[in-house]
Amino acid sequence: MGRVFVTRRLPGAALTQLEQLHETFVWPDQLPPSYEQLREHTARADALLALLTDRVDAPLMAASPNLRVIANYAVGYDNIDVDAASARGIPVGNTPDALTDATADLTFALLMAAARRIPEAAAFARGGRWQTWEPAGFLGADVHGATLGIIGLGRIGQAVARRATGFGMEVLTTETRDQHNLEHLLRRSDFISIHLPLTAGTRGLIGADALALMKPTAILINTARGAIVERSALARALHTGQIAGAALDVTEPEPLPEDDPLWEAPNLLVVPHIGSATWSARERMTEIAVQNILAGLDGDPLPYQVPAQLKD
Ligand code: DGY
Numbered sequence: 001m002g003r004v005f006v007t008r009r010l011p012g013a014a015l016t017q018l019e020q021l022h023e024t025f026v027w028p029d030q031l032p033p034s035y036e037q038l039r040e041h042t043a044r045a046d047a048l049l050a051l052l053t054d055r056v057d058a059p060l061m062a063a064s065p066n067l068r069v070i071a072n073y074a075v076g077y078d079n080i081d082v083d084a085a086s087a088r089g090i091p092v093g094n095t096p097d098a099l100t101d102a103t104a105d106l107t108f109a110l111l112m113a114a115a116r117r118i119p120e121a122a123a124f125a126r127g128g129r130w131q132t133w134e135p136a137g138f139l140g141a142d143v144h145g146a147t148l149g150i151i152g153l154g155r156i157g158q159a160v161a162r163r164a165t166g167f168g169m170e171v172l173t174t175e176t177r178d179q180h181n182l183e184h185l186l187r188r189s190d191f192i193s194i195h196l197p198l199t200a201g202t203r204g205l206i207g208a209d210a211l212a213l214m215k216p217t218a219i220l221i222n223t224a225r226g227a228i229v230e231r232s233a234l235a236r237a238l239h240t241g242q243i244a245g246a247a248l249d250v251t252e253p254e255p256l257p258e259d260d261p262l263w264e265a266p267n268l269l270v271v272p273h274i275g276s277a278t279w280s281a282r283e284r285m286t287e288i289a290v291q292n293i294l295a296g297l298d299g300d301p302l303p304y305q306v307p308a309q310l311k312d
Helices: 014-021 035-042 058-062 082-087 100-115 118-126 155-166 179-188 208-213 231-239 279-297
Strands: 003-006 023-026 047-050 069-072 147-151 170-174 191-194 219-222 245-248 268-270
Touching (some): 003 014, 014 023, 014 279, 035 058, 100 118, 100 155, 100 191, 100 219, 100 245, 100 279, 147 155, 147 179, 155 170, 170 179, 208 231
Parallel strands (some): 003 023, 047 069, 191 219, 219 245, 245 268
């Protein structure tokens, strides 16, 4: 029997299986453990089931002599020092596939909400200001027939592309390494959606230079990681009308501080990192994370193991 530290209560029944087989401590609070609390509990654990809010770094691993497996409850794993884990022979698992469609759906929800000004219009109606049908009320951008630029063509990027085809959109795609292609996409797209992992190579990829290439009518959507977009550059681009709008599921940091200037930017829609927040996706993520922990404790290869290094 191993000792497992799970850093939050998770949806679905799979945790029960873990609790039956291993001594499992589930962090009971709604807010994540502090770094010190994470370190203290992981120090006694054989396995760690972590969330993207937990920083699992080299010092934490060094202080956890028994740690044999880390399972991240996310497809992204930029919160984990994977190099440090592989140097210690600790496999790291993630939860791909489970959330591909849910995240692609949310990407489209954000795209359409920003294009058709849905949050603004809903607040207007509920706020008692709806007096009549207005010929020029809440005019927005066409989604059908528009050009969608997808940056990052992994599972989620491809799932977004499939949805775009159904809307009769022209789809441009690029991977970050191809600078020429990226510039072409930024200049041509009406909507630009980011689907990259956060790495040293993608951090700040969408900064002032990239934003300057976009059309003044362009809308930026980010459901990947907040740090891929430079938030002060985005705030400036929205304030100056360099781009028409942005819809963000992710920010850096999360949550965005109450006094962050980005909140003042016009035509900005922010939701609290809910890309994978459907019942089935989150339950499947729990199942996969538990499978990863069980395999790691048995000394077997993880069913969903991340590569030893984050690729740019
Ligand atoms: C992930 O999985 O990386 C998402 O950001 C949260 O589900």
